[in-house]
Amino acid sequence: MSEQTRLNRRAGLASVAVAGLLVIAKLWALAVTGSLSVGASLTDSSLDLMVSLGGLAAIAYAARPPDEDHAYGHTSAEDLAALAQSAFILVSGVVILFAAVGRLMDPTKSELASEAAGIAVMLLSIVLTLALVWYQRRVASRTGNKVVAADSLHYVGDLVPNIGAIVSLLAARQLGLTPIDSVVAIGAALFMMYGAVKIGKSAMDALMDRKAPDEEIAGIAEIAGTYPGVLGFHDLKTRMAGSRTFVTIHIELDGQQSLYDAHEISAGLRAKILSEYPHTDVMIHKDVWFPPK
Template structure:
């Protein structure tokens, strides 16, 4: 958990540094692409802050009022992020469209190029750190954050390309076109993020692949004759699994318990961060 916390703090540091650099750059260049990138970095900071709070809160131990833990806070935080990001994407498209309509001229500034190169370098370093954390912890929160920052790398490359085109062709609309493309990505990401968070809050089943892995583990145990009432749901990083298994009635309670423990261990190896309830039925 400490590695996850340190990685989330690193994301906050990177986003804050880039926001300061892009504010200064926009002051000199008035580039809408830089502005949209500034908005995206601001959203990165907001989401990283929310993720950090959610990670710390979700790590709290279970208590009398929250016997399933506090993992749902991650889904609530994600849904709030999605709404903010969606609105910001709409505003960027509006501003960029107005620039195209009004034929606003943007001049090439070396400081813009230097800022985007710095942004690209710092974001790549952060993604590498996040990948390392994911390999060690399998954290779903960091995985989602890493996906977001990986697409930021692609956006930064796009902005750098637009600045080069602007310098050599004076095709001034390219700045707004790139900004609109970034905004479309932001809106799409917001929709996917919101859908995922909403599904978790509504208690949607875990993925079909994960369900099939659980079923395969149960069917591989020849002392289990069948199963029913198989239910799952996801909340934040946690997966909750309930299942009734059918075993011969002449098995001792100790043997039945031992079988269930073996099943739970195998499921946990396939699906980390899960809570399993197995009910034993005689057949």
């Protein structure tokens, strides 16, 4: 197992451990407070646990080398997992939204209890989330794994419902403004639904072979266009699958040079692209060019 794969798996295991601990803590907080905003945060953490488990499985499966049936590897498993997770998150957000609106419109005033316990659990959630995000970003900066980076970004977004739950519990305890709990839950639900749509779109784009970002394509073109021995290039094509970008490019080489020299230029160019974009898989086609007589 490579060092990058080992780091990615450790980050995935850390994510699963934190999410599991927070689910247990928030289940208890929901039981003692009856707060919908805590319930929204609990749902978010439960989804985080599913996402983290799916991400860990995707990291493990995507790390498998190409085989006879999967010549380009297994990285699309990440996109399939993300698409399923985004659909589940979207449905859960809709359920929370309707529950929160229903309580807000209910003329019967709902009371919250044990707000201090709920606040303590939310503070624990924030501390653990910040520690996890810090670790994930360290790993992502070393490995360039998009799954770990996306998971880190997702947990940054989780701070919103956690902070919102604290605000609603403080408002209920200090000011008696229990409707704020429902308002915060509505905001958390909308935030979750927005995130689910973004994750789903990204996964769908990859499954539909969407090209790499324009700045990445421009960077690869710059490397190819200025590499020594490359007289020109054409048919630069990219597609994304999971955390990898597949690159195909035709380069034009001097037809009068030796096959060995042509191979060295091609291999050097591939190594240069991989050094700048380590998450890529590069295939180079060599075309010969003869000067006009």
